[in-house]
Amino acid sequence: MINSNARTLLDIRGLTATVAGVTILKGIDLTVRAGEVHAIMGPNGSGKSTLAKVLAGHPAYEVTGGTVLLEGKDLFALAAEDRARAGLFLGFQYPVEIPGVSNSSFLRLSYNTVQTGRGRDELDPLEFDDYVREKMKLLEMSPEFLDRSVNDGFSGGEKKRNEILQMAILEPRVSILDETDSGLDIDALRIVAGGVNKLLSADNACVLVTHYQRLLNYITPDYVHVMESGRIIKTGDKALALELESRGYDWLLDGGTSASAKAAA
Amino acid sequence: MSAAVMHPFVEALVAGGRTLPASTASWLNTRRAAALERANALSAPTPRDEEWRFTDLAPLNRLRVVPAAAGASVDVAPFTVSEAGVRLTFVDGVYVPALSSPGALAAGVTVGTLAETLKTKPALIEPHLALHAGFDQQLFTALNTAWLRDGAVVHLAKNAAPNVPLHLLYIATQKDSASCPRSLIVAESGAQGTVIEDYVASGDVADTAYFTNAVTEIVIAPNARLHHVRLQRESAQAVHIASCAVSLAKDASYVSQSIAFGARLSRYNLDVTHQGEGAEAVIDGLALISGQQCADTHTTMDHVRPNGRCTQLHKTIVGGSAHAVFNGKVLVRKDAQLTNSAQQSRNLLLSPNARVDTKPQLEIFADDVKCAHGATVGQLDADQLFYLKSRGIADTQARNLLTFAFGAEIVHRIPVKSLVARLERAVMTQTQAG
Numbered sequence: 001m002i003n004s005n006a007r008t009l010l011d012i013r014g015l016t017a018t019v020a021g022v023t024i025l026k027g028i029d030l031t032v033r034a035g036e037v038h039a040i041m042g043p044n045g046s047g048k049s050t051l052a053k054v055l056a057g058h059p060a061y062e063v064t065g066g067t068v069l070l071e072g073k074d075l076f077a078l079a080a081e082d083r084a085r086a087g088l089f090l091g092f093q094y095p096v097e098i099p100g101v102s103n104s105s106f107l108r109l110s111y112n113t114v115q116t117g118r119g120r121d122e123l124d125p126l127e128f129d130d131y132v133r134e135k136m137k138l139l140e141m142s143p144e145f146l147d148r149s150v151n152d153g154f155s156g157g158e159k160k161r162n163e164i165l166q167m168a169i170l171e172p173r174v175s176i177l178d179e180t181d182s183g184l185d186i187d188a189l190r191i192v193a194g195g196v197n198k199l200l201s202a203d204n205a206c207v208l209v210t211h212y213q214r215l216l217n218y219i220t221p222d223y224v225h226v227m228e229s230g231r232i233i234k235t236g237d238k239a240l241a242l243e244l245e246s247r248g249y250d251w252l253l254d255g256g257t258s259a260s261a262k263a264a265a
Numbered sequence: 266m267s268a269a270v271m272h273p274f275v276e277a278l279v280a281g282g283r284t285l286p287a288s289t290a291s292w293l294n295t296r297r298a299a300a301l302e303r304a305n306a307l308s309a310p311t312p313r314d315e316e317w318r319f320t321d322l323a324p325l326n327r328l329r330v331v332p333a334a335a336g337a338s339v340d341v342a343p344f345t346v347s348e349a350g351v352r353l354t355f356v357d358g359v360y361v362p363a364l365s366s367p368g369a370l371a372a373g374v375t376v377g378t379l380a381e382t383l384k385t386k387p388a389l390i391e392p393h394l395a396l397h398a399g400f401d402q403q404l405f406t407a408l409n410t411a412w413l414r415d416g417a418v419v420h421l422a423k424n425a426a427p428n429v430p431l432h433l434l435y436i437a438t439q440k441d442s443a444s445c446p447r448s449l450i451v452a453e454s455g456a457q458g459t460v461i462e463d464y465v466a467s468g469d470v471a472d473t474a475y476f477t478n479a480v481t482e483i484v485i486a487p488n489a490r491l492h493h494v495r496l497q498r499e500s501a502q503a504v505h506i507a508s509c510a511v512s513l514a515k516d517a518s519y520v521s522q523s524i525a526f527g528a529r530l531s532r533y534n535l536d537v538t539h540q541g542e543g544a545e546a547v548i549d550g551l552a553l554i555s556g557q558q559c560a561d562t563h564t565t566m567d568h569v570r571p572n573g574r575c576t577q578l579h580k581t582i583v584g585g586s587a588h589a590v591f592n593g594k595v596l597v598r599k600d601a602q603l604t605n606s607a608q609q610s611r612n613l614l615l616s617p618n619a620r621v622d623t624k625p626q627l628e629i630f631a632d633d634v635k636c637a638h639g640a641t642v643g644q645l646d647a648d649q650l651f652y653l654k655s656r657g658i659a660d661t662q663a664r665n666l667l668t669f670a671f672g673a674e675i676v677h678r679i680p681v682k683s684l685v686a687r688l689e690r691a692v693m694t695q696t697q698a699g
Contacts, residue, residue: 056655059647084657096652100670100677109666110656117657149670149677166656 001202002222006034008069009087009205010055010174015066016230017054024050026230027066032174035202039216039241040209042227043249048209049093051227052178056090057083071173084110085117087173089166091180093209095159097151103162104146107132111169135168139195157188164195175199176207181215193218213245226252272309274330274476275408278443279304281332282411290383293413296395300410307404319590319622320561324530325504330476332412333357333442339364339467341434346461347683350429351376353417356436358444360415373425373456379416379447389420394449397482398510403534405506409445409480416447421456421489430459430494430681437466437499440473448481452489454514459492459680464507466500466527473500474529479507485517487541492520494679496688499527501556508534515541515570522679525552525560526691532561539566539573539601546575550591551675553695555584555615565594566608568601568631577608582672582696583619594626595636602633610640613671615696645671668696 010032017025024047032038040048054061055068057080068075070086078086098106111131112122123131133143139161151159160180167175177196181189196219200206208215216224216238224240225232226249234240234252244252282301287294309326310317334357341354341364351368353376354361360378370376375389382390400407417433435446450460464477477499485491499505505528511519525531537546552560566575581589589612597604612621625638645667653663672692679685 058651079660080651080654081657081659081663084655090655092652092655096648098649098652098667098670100673101666106653106656106666109662110653110658113659113662114657149674170657 001035003033003035003202006036006202008033009071011069013067015054015068016064017050018062018064019050019060023064024230025054028230028232030225030232032205032207034205036205036223037200037219037221038205038207039221039224040207040227041211041224041241041244046227047230048227049178052090052176052209055088055176056080081113082117084170085114089170089172089175091163091167091175091177093178093182095151095163097149099149099152101150102146103148103150104129104132106150107146107166107169110166114170132169135165138168138198139165140191141165156183157185157192160184160188160192161195164192164199168195168199172204174205174207176209178209179211180208181210181212189215190218213241216241228253272326274325274328274443275304275309275404277330277332278408278412278445278478282408285412285414288383290387290391292391293383293394297411297413300395300400300407300413303400304404304407304411307402307407309404316563319588320530320532320559322530324474325476325506328441328474328476328504330441330443333359333439333444335359339436339438341436344434344436344463344465346430346432346681348430348681349432349461350427352432352434353378354434354436355415355417355446357439357442358415358435358446371425371427373422374427374458375418375420375422376431377418379418379449380414382418386420389451390418390449393451393482393484397484397512398480398508403508405478406480406508409447409478412445413447416449419448419450419458419460421452421458423453424455425453426457430461432461433463435464435477435479437464437475437477437503438469440470440475443476443478446477446479450481450483450491450493452485452491454486455488456486457490459494461494461496461681461684463496463498464505465498466503470500470503472502474502474504475500477503477505477507479505481507481509483509483511483519485511485513485519487515487517489514490518490520492680494681494684495521495523497523497525497527497531497533499531501527501529501558503528505531507532509536511535511537511546513537513539513541513544513546516543517541518545520547522549522551522675523562524675524688525554525562526695528560529557530559532563534563536565537567537575539568539570542570543572544570545573548575548577549675549678550579551672552581552589553672553692554581554587554589555695556587557585558587559590560587561590563592563594565596566606568595568597568604568606570600571602571604573601573604575606578675579610580671580675581612581621582615582668583612583621584615584695586616586618588620589622591621591623592626593624593638594628595638597629597631597634597636599630602631604631604634604636606634606636608638611671612640612642613668614642614644615668665697669693672696
């Protein structure tokens with residue numbers, strides 16, 4: 001939902017980043033306002049997932065230039081855990097398995113640290129149990145997932161539901177969902193997307209990183225951006241995603257090449 | 266023949282073995298005498314022996330032990346396992362009825378002492394006792410067998426299935442003592458059960474040295490299943506040397522978790538032999554040590570017959586200047602075609618002075634087998650750490666949680682809830698960096 005008076009939640013300016021000495025992001029500009037849903041699409045290796053990880057503070061990536069403000073605060077001055085407390089959420093493309101840590105204790109520890117960071121009260125185990133069970137209904141998850149180790153032995157769909165459950169629990173301002181649709185069958189996709197839709201409001205925003213238009217049938221984007229070689233080369237509305245679905249990326253990439261060739265000339 | 270000086274601990278145990286009254290069972294006297302002869306002849310291992318390359322026996326050689334006297338009374342409350350249907354308690358190697366709890370057992374289940382079973386049902390033990398744990402070249406097993414006077418016997422008759430765990434509790438209470446706990450566990454065909462073998466120390470020996478030299482023999486008949494939980498929670502100055510020999514018949518199943526928290530120096534030899542076709546073994550280990558501790562685990566998986574399966578996950582968490590050793594030998598003999606074996610050794614170092622020596626050892630003589638092995642030594646997993654931090658969990662807390670989880674993965678495989686909770690707390694206490 002676009003409201004040009006809404007306040008800016010995430011403001012990315014001229015962001016460049018490297019991994020292992022290779023420049024992946026070559027100048028990203030993106031403004032995300034409250035209430036908006038953005039989709040970032042693009043071919044493999046265009047830097048979509050890197051953008052998601054850089055924002056969340058993954059230690060393998062080095063920011064080499066540009067600024068990012070999260071509700072006006074300098075994101076890169078914050079450690080990864082402080083970004084989460086400040087309201088940033090990354091839904092992982094490959095959620096990490098942690099054998100030996102029960103999902104319930106992980107979720108409660110995460111919730112309580114984030115709450116404390118926001119100056120709110122913690123929940124004791126019983127209160128949290130009620131709270132989390134309510135949220136699990138959103139994602140049609142069985143309570144038995146609380147007793148299992150974090151993501152350990154979960155199917156692809158179960159892992160992605162567990163990601164969105166964490167989003168539901170932590171109530172972030174800005175959620176970046178990295179290929180949340182990958183590996184999901186149609187029922188799981190419907191459930192996961194339905195969960196995300198219920199969590200979206202006029203006060204928060206969501207950035208969907210995806211390969212496929214399929215997800216956007218369920219979660220309607222206000223903006224669709226196409227990334228290529230570490231830059232956003234085109235921005236449109238949801239019609240752009242449909243056009244990409246039928247025409248592929250080549251027409252944009254060719255245009256991009258000739259445009260830069262012209263600029264160079 | 267050996268010109269080597271006999272170590273004080275050997276001398277003490279050999280002398281003690283000589284003075285044992287003869288048993289009424291002549292076969293037992295014969296086996297004891299043979300073991301005594303070997304104990305006399307063998308010299309103590311040194312780092313020049315391949316099997317003891319990384320483990321220095323100095324803390325044992327320094328000890329001036331005497332065979333333990335009859336056990337004093339001790340509070341067993343801290344060591345009881347609420348789910349256990351029966352508990353046999355041995356204090357310094359000697360059975361103490363007053364501290365044991367017989368319980369009502371299912372049909373076909375015998376849990377008792379060696380001395381008593383020798384009188385009432387000798388046929389249950391004669392075919393097995395001292396025949397599985399070899400002592401020809403193994404000094405410590407020879408000493409234990411020479412000294413054999415009492416111990417625990419668990420016998421599950423054909424198709425017997427006690428639905429509660431059986432608890433064998435060995436408590437050390439005497440400073441500078443040596444004891445030789447002995448256990449025999451037999452599951453006849455189709456039987457299934459869970460046995461907890463538990464080595465602990467009373468408060469009296471919390472800061473003093475003593476020597477536990479334990480031997481366990483486990484025999485699993487066709488289609489029988491045994492779950493074996495082994496806990497070594499000796500005092501911080503103790504020396505604990507133990508062997509366990511497991512014999513698997515056709516389609517038998519053996520699952521074990523061996524947890525080592527205690528002892529200044531510990532060594533556990535687990536030897537599993539797939540005597541029958543299609544047997545399965547799952548052997549998990551966890552050593553959690555710090556300070557000056559050394560914990561050494563040597564396992565041998567001997568596949569004699571075809572279609573055997575074995576999965577092994579051995580973990581160590583090493584802090585302070587502690588030293589963990591793991592040697593995992595997998596032997597696949599010529600006839601053991603279609604063996605499937607997977608071994609993992611995972612080690613977590615918590616301090617710059619901590620040390621791990623890990624060595625997989627594969628000897629394969631069959632040509633159609635699958636044997637995977639891997640070892641990792643290092644710090645915490647960076648992806649797991651980032652995942653937790655991305656959820657708002659602070660760095661120190663995330664590290665503590667992952668260290669805990671590293672150990673808890675093994676603890677959670679134990680099928681006894683109260684024990685899991687107790688061990689979780691122990692792992693938590695030892696792994697929290699603050």
